[in-house]
Amino acid sequence: MSTGVAVVFLTVVAARFLLPLLIPYFPLPAVIACLVLDGVDQTIFQSFGYDPPGYQSYDKAMDVYYLAIAYLSTLRNWTSEAAFSISRFLFFYRLAGALIFELTQARWLLLVFPNVFEYFFIAYETIRSRWSPVTLLATWWIGVAGVIWVVVKLPQEWWLHVARLDLTDEIAAHHWVLALIVALLAGLAVAFQRLIRPRLRPADWDWRIRPEPLPAPIDEPHEQSAWRTRNDAVLSWNTLEKALLLGLICGVFGQMLPDFTGSTTDLFIGVAITVVLNAAISLAFARRSWTIRSTALAFAARLLVNVILATVGNGILGRQMDGYDTLFFLTMISLITTLHDRWRPVHEFRREQVAAH
Structure with missing residues (x-):
């Protein structure tokens, strides 16, 4: 490994350790930044001609770390006890699955123990930025977790860890994939504007990036x-x-x-x-x-x-x-x-x- 590559590698790893420490104070932007960095770090390494050995284990460990900081931030910031209880179950469930996977290397386990906590955290913080979470019932939060589990995470975990497909490779091999993704995103945006947004109750406050005061x-x-x-x-x-x-x-x-x-x-x-x-x-x-x-x-x-x-x-x-x-x-x-x-x-x-x- 050359000096330049070593500097890039250490910088990325340091960012993956330090960036999560912002989650308790800027929950939504910080966790999204962690999610983005998680998605691009291997590409950054490979663009400098370095493919880290054991990347899968490294990636899972860093995910566990930043999600642990996110979980701790729920202790500090979340005001909905129902949402907190659900998030705690989702976090420890995934954490146990991550360790079992590391011990067995059975990739199908990642489908059984999907990382629902991450997107549930994002959903909560997105809602909290405009509305009071305590006004939503436990059944509503269970529904949010269920939709994320079935509609979002199961397909994603299958794609990444069972089928072992790479989005960049698929787009390069099949140009229609990119057009399909753009069309789906546009359709979701239109559906949100026409079907969901008009039914949303008025926001409780202007955009709040910082959490509620202690x-x-x-x-x-x-x-x-x-x-x-x-x-x-x-x-x-x-x-x-x-x-x-x-x-x-x-x-x-x-x-x-x-x-x-x-x-x-x-x-x-x-x-x-x-x-x-x-x-x-x-x-x-x-x-x-x-x-x-x-x-x-x-x-x-x-x-x-x-x-x-x-x-x-x-x-x-x-x-x-x-x-x-x-x-x-x-x-x-x-x-x-x-x-x-x-x-x-x-x-x-x-x-x-x-x-x-």
Whole structure:
């Protein structure tokens, strides 16, 4: 790999890691940007004469990462409990399927576990940009998920992962395909303008790209820590969700990292232990009202603690760490747990407010 190609490769990979961090603050444009980058990164690599080995595993791992950030942003931003519950199921369902696929390489599994969460997230944020999501019933959101699942994702997953067709290749081989796509898009646009748009109720507000403000009683880090002090515990459903979330994410990345030699079971156990230790330490800090206001600094502090824990643990066990792979997993654990601990109290506060009324 030449220096120029290496720079392009590292730039694209860095963008795939950094761009998702904008999703919590600019949900719709950021997730669409991630979707576009996901679709063009291989083309960018190939245009510079480089076809990354194991691209399929890399692509699935990066998808899992950016969708995890999108899921965490629903904890922070979404006001509809019905939509959130559906999205959580869709996310974990796809995440489990992604890991099973990586372990088995059975491509038909991607048809069984389609990535409905991604488009459901886009649908929610599109609606939220003009209308209040809380006015829509759970049955409506289930219908949205069902339409995306059957009409959009099943054909797409079959095309990409079962038939293994490439749109660019098909257009080059059959020029009528492009004309058909243009005609279909034009037809959908006309149908929307004539059949759907006139039936839409008036918008609740002008276009809103930014999410709703956090509720005032829970919008500061010290208030979020105080909520955890009152309501959280080391051994809790919250800790279990973080352990499951990170176990699945790290399991997918473990199949992608070329130098990682550990088993998925050992990785799950190591992640779970680290998550529990993080929960214990963060709750101990919260009970002493030790709060770092900056999310970035809180992440850095947690990463430092995790590196120390891993170093001490490996010294006690007399084992050699995997170096960069271990640091990567610790970084992922630190990032996800920091964001989860910050934003889950926001979601729970909103849910309690709705229940109280």
